[in-house]
Amino acid sequence: MDVDFDVIVVGAGVAGCVAAHQLATAGRSVLLVERGAQVGDKALSGGVLYCRVMEQIFPGFLERAPVERAITRNCLSFMNSDSFVNIDYADDRLGAPVNAVSVLRAKLDAWLGEQCEAAGAMVMPGVLVDRLLLEGGRVLGVGAGEDELRCHVVVAADGVNSFVARDAGLRDPDPPRHLALGVKSVIALDRSTIEARFNLPAAGGAGGLAEGAAYAVVGDCTKGVGGGGFMYTNLESVSIGLVLRLDDLARSGETASDLHDRFLDHRRVAPFLEGGELLEYGAHLVAEGGAAMVRGLVAPGLVLVGEAAGLALNTGLTVRGMDLAAGSALAAAKCVDAALAAGDCSAAGLASYEAALRASFVGRDIETYRRAPAFLEGTRMFNDYGPLLADVFHGVYNLDLSPRRRLVKTARAAVKASPVRLVDLARDAWAAMRAL
Amino acid sequence: MRTIVVYKWARAAASAVVRQGGQVDWGGARLAAGEDDPAALAVAQALATQSGDVAGLTIGDGETAWALARGADAAHAVPALGPLTDNAATAKALASAVRQIAASQAVDVVVIGDATADPGVAAALAAELGWPALLGVTSAAPAGDRVTAARRVGNAIETVSLPTPAVLAVAAVGEEARAPGMMELIKARKKPVAQLTVEAPAEGVSQRATRLPAAAGARLFEGDADTAAQALVAALRGDGLL
Numbered sequence: 001m002d003v004d005f006d007v008i009v010v011g012a013g014v015a016g017c018v019a020a021h022q023l024a025t026a027g028r029s030v031l032l033v034e035r036g037a038q039v040g041d042k043a044l045s046g047g048v049l050y051c052r053v054m055e056q057i058f059p060g061f062l063e064r065a066p067v068e069r070a071i072t073r074n075c076l077s078f079m080n081s082d083s084f085v086n087i088d089y090a091d092d093r094l095g096a097p098v099n100a101v102s103v104l105r106a107k108l109d110a111w112l113g114e115q116c117e118a119a120g121a122m123v124m125p126g127v128l129v130d131r132l133l134l135e136g137g138r139v140l141g142v143g144a145g146e147d148e149l150r151c152h153v154v155v156a157a158d159g160v161n162s163f164v165a166r167d168a169g170l171r172d173p174d175p176p177r178h179l180a181l182g183v184k185s186v187i188a189l190d191r192s193t194i195e196a197r198f199n200l201p202a203a204g205g206a207g208g209l210a211e212g213a214a215y216a217v218v219g220d221c222t223k224g225v226g227g228g229g230f231m232y233t234n235l236e237s238v239s240i241g242l243v244l245r246l247d248d249l250a251r252s253g254e255t256a257s258d259l260h261d262r263f264l265d266h267r268r269v270a271p272f273l274e275g276g277e278l279l280e281y282g283a284h285l286v287a288e289g290g291a292a293m294v295r296g297l298v299a300p301g302l303v304l305v306g307e308a309a310g311l312a313l314n315t316g317l318t319v320r321g322m323d324l325a326a327g328s329a330l331a332a333a334k335c336v337d338a339a340l341a342a343g344d345c346s347a348a349g350l351a352s353y354e355a356a357l358r359a360s361f362v363g364r365d366i367e368t369y370r371r372a373p374a375f376l377e378g379t380r381m382f383n384d385y386g387p388l389l390a391d392v393f394h395g396v397y398n399l400d401l402s403p404r405r406r407l408v409k410t411a412r413a414a415v416k417a418s419p420v421r422l423v424d425l426a427r428d429a430w431a432a433m434r435a436l
Numbered sequence: 437m438r439t440i441v442v443y444k445w446a447r448a449a450a451s452a453v454v455r456q457g458g459q460v461d462w463g464g465a466r467l468a469a470g471e472d473d474p475a476a477l478a479v480a481q482a483l484a485t486q487s488g489d490v491a492g493l494t495i496g497d498g499e500t501a502w503a504l505a506r507g508a509d510a511a512h513a514v515p516a517l518g519p520l521t522d523n524a525a526t527a528k529a530l531a532s533a534v535r536q537i538a539a540s541q542a543v544d545v546v547v548i549g550d551a552t553a554d555p556g557v558a559a560a561l562a563a564e565l566g567w568p569a570l571l572g573v574t575s576a577a578p579a580g581d582r583v584t585a586a587r588r589v590g591n592a593i594e595t596v597s598l599p600t601p602a603v604l605a606v607a608a609v610g611e612e613a614r615a616p617g618m619m620e621l622i623k624a625r626k627k628p629v630a631q632l633t634v635e636a637p638a639e640g641v642s643q644r645a646t647r648l649p650a651a652a653g654a655r656l657f658e659g660d661a662d663t664a665a666q667a668l669v670a671a672l673r674g675d676g677l678l
Contacts, residue, residue, distance in 0.1 A: 004622070031622070033618075037468065038448070038466060038468060038498070038499075066464075106451075106464070107464055110466065114497075122622070122625055124618070124621050124622070124625070125499070126499075126615065126621070127618050127621065144617065144618045145617050145618070146617055147617040147618040147619045149618060149619075149622075188455075277455060277456050279453055
C-alpha cells in the first residue's frame with residue numbers, strides 16, 4: 001500500500017507525543033497531528049503527573065522537562081460544611097526519588113512536541129482530523145477537510161471523546177456514569193506564599209525541585225454529588241477544582257460552576273487562596289469508569305492510547321491519567337513498530353498491544369483498582385463519613401469538662417449518632433479493602 | 437516587486453494575562469503567527485502578483501513553514517532568536533535579517549502585521565532600515581516602482597503612494613480567509629527554510645510601570661422593578677443628568 005507516513009498519530013497530548021516520539025525514534029516516518037494552533041493549546045491547565053514512566057521514555061525528564069513542583073506532601077481531606085478532617089502525609093522519601101510532579105500542560109505538551117520533532121516526527125498543529133479513511137473495516141489513514149493522508153497505522157490519542165475510536169466502531173459513547181466533568185481554576189500566588197500556606201520546605205530537597213502538595217477532597221465540596229475536589233501547588237499558582245460524575249451532577253440539578261465557587265469559598269479552603277488572582281478557569285470531560293471503560297483497543301490499522309482508550313484511574317486517593325497515557329503509548333509504539341516490521345498491521349498483527357498493555361503497569365493498575373469506581377459511587381463516602389470522622393475527633397478534642405471516654409467508646413457514640421450503621425461501616429471497609 | 441513578509445515574530449497575545457494591577461504577564465508565551473500575519477501575507481502576495489516574489493522572514497523556533505504553506509516562494513528564519521520583549525530590539529533584529537536577505541537580491545517592500553500588542557516594531561523596523569513606513573494598511577498594489585497602499589482612517593479610506601523600498605504594517609480586517617490544508621502544510625514542511633544568524637540586540641527599552649485605564653464606576657440598583665427604577669431616576673437626578 002502506498003502511504004504518506006508509516007504512522008499518523010491524532011492528538012498531541014501526553015499519549016500522542018509519547019507514541020510519536022517512540023515510533024520516530026525507532027526510525028518510522030511519523031506525522032503527529034494536533035487540532036490546537038500550537039501543541040499544548042488545547043490542554044486544560046495541568047495536573048499531578050506520576051512521572052516515573054516519563055523518566056523511562058525521556059532520560060533526565062525531571063531535569064529537562066518543564067515541571068512545576070515535586071509532590072512530597074499528600075492530603076486526603078474529608079470536608080464538611082463546618083469541619084475539615086485531613087490525613088496529612090508528608091515524607092522526604094517522596095522526594096528521593098521524585099515520582100510525582102505538578103505540571104502545567106501548555107508548557108509540558110509544548111516540550112513533548114519539541115522532543116517529537118527532535119526525534120524526527122513531523123508535528124503538525126492547526127489541523128482538525130475529521131474522519132478516518134476506512135475500507136472494508138481497515139483503517140487506511142485520516143482525512144481533514146479536502147485532504148486525505150494514508151498510513152499503515154493510525155494511533156488515536158484524541159482524548160476521552162475520541163471521534164477516531166467511534167468512527168472505527170471501537171467505542172460507543174460512554175454512559176454518563178463513566179464520565180465526569182472536571183472544572184478547575186488556576187490561582188496565581190507568589191512562591192513564598194504558597195510554600196508558607198501549604199507547609200512546604202522552601203529549599204528544594206527533591207532533587208533540586210521545589211516541593212509541592214496535593215489534596216484529594218471528598219464530602220461537602222461536591223454537595224453530595226459523586227466526585228471530589230482537588231488542589232495542588234504549581235510553582236507560582238494553585239490549581240483547584242472539582243471532578244463531578246455526570247449522571248449525579250445532572251440528577252442533582254446543581255451547576256458545576258456553582259459547586260466550584262462554593263468549594264473555593266469554603267472557610268477552610270479560602271485562606272489557601274486569599275489574595276490570589278484567577279489566571280485560568282475551564283472545564284473538561286474526564287474518564288472515570290476505570291476498567292469498564294477499557295475495551296476494544298485495536299482495529300485493523302488502528303490502535304487507541306490514553307484517554308481515547310478509556311485509560312484513567314480515580315482511586316479517591318490519587319487521580320491518574322497522564323502516566324497511564326504515557327504507559328499505554330509506550331506499549332502501543334512497541335507493538336506498532338513490531339507490526340510494521342512484520343508487515344502485518346491487521347487487527348491480528350496489532351493484537352500484541354492489548355496483551356502488552358495488560359502486562360504493563362497500566363493494565364495491572366487498572367485491574368487492581370477495577371472495583372474503585374463502584375466503591376466511589378457509594379453515597380456514604382460523600383455524605384456521611386466526613387461528618388462521622390469530625391464527630392469522632394470532636395469527641396476527642398472537645399475537652400468540655402465532661403468525663404472523658406476511651407476512643408473506642410467515643411467512636412461508637414459517633415457512629416450511633418450518624419446515619420452510618422456499624423454494618424455499613426463493616427461493608428464499606430470490606431469494599432474499600434477490595435477496591436483500593 | 438520583491439517583497440518580504442515578516443511572520444511569527446511576536447509572542448502569542450492570547451497567552452498574555454492582564455493581572456489585577458494592570459501589568460501584562462506574558463508567562464511562557466511562545467512566538468506564534470498573529471492575527472495580522474495572514475493579512476500581511478495577503479498584501480505581500482498582492483504586491484508580487486504581476487511580477488516578483490514573496491519571501492517569508494521569521495524569528496525563533498516553532499512553525500517556520502507558516503508562510504510557505506500559504507504560498508510564499510521562500511522562507512528565512514533566525515532560529516536562535518527567542519521572543520524579544522523590547523519592540524526596538526525586535527525591530528533591530530528584523531532589520532539586520534532584512535539587510536542580509538537584501539544583500540543577495542534587492543528588496544522592494546517589507547510587509548509586517550500591525551500588531552496592537554507590539555505597536556512599535558513596524559515603525560522602528562522602518563527607522564532601522566531608513567525606509568518610509570505606512571501603518572494600518574489594509575491593502576496595497578504595485579504602481580510602477582512605487583506602492584499604492586490603502587488604509588482606513590475613521591470612516592474614510594485613505595490611499596497613499598509610497599516610494600520603494602518601504603515598510604508596510606498591515607492590520608487585519610477579518611479572519612484568515614482560508615487556512616491551508618493538511619497537504620499544503622506537509623509540502624511546506626518539506627521545503628527548505630534558509631537559516632540566518634543575527635546577533636541578539638541588547639534590549640534597551642524596559643517597561644517600568646503600567647496602569648489600568650480609568651474604569652467607569654458601576655452602581656447596582658437592587659429590589660423590585662419599581663424600587664430599582666425609582667432609585668435609578670433619583671441617582672440620575674442627583675448626578676444632574678435629568
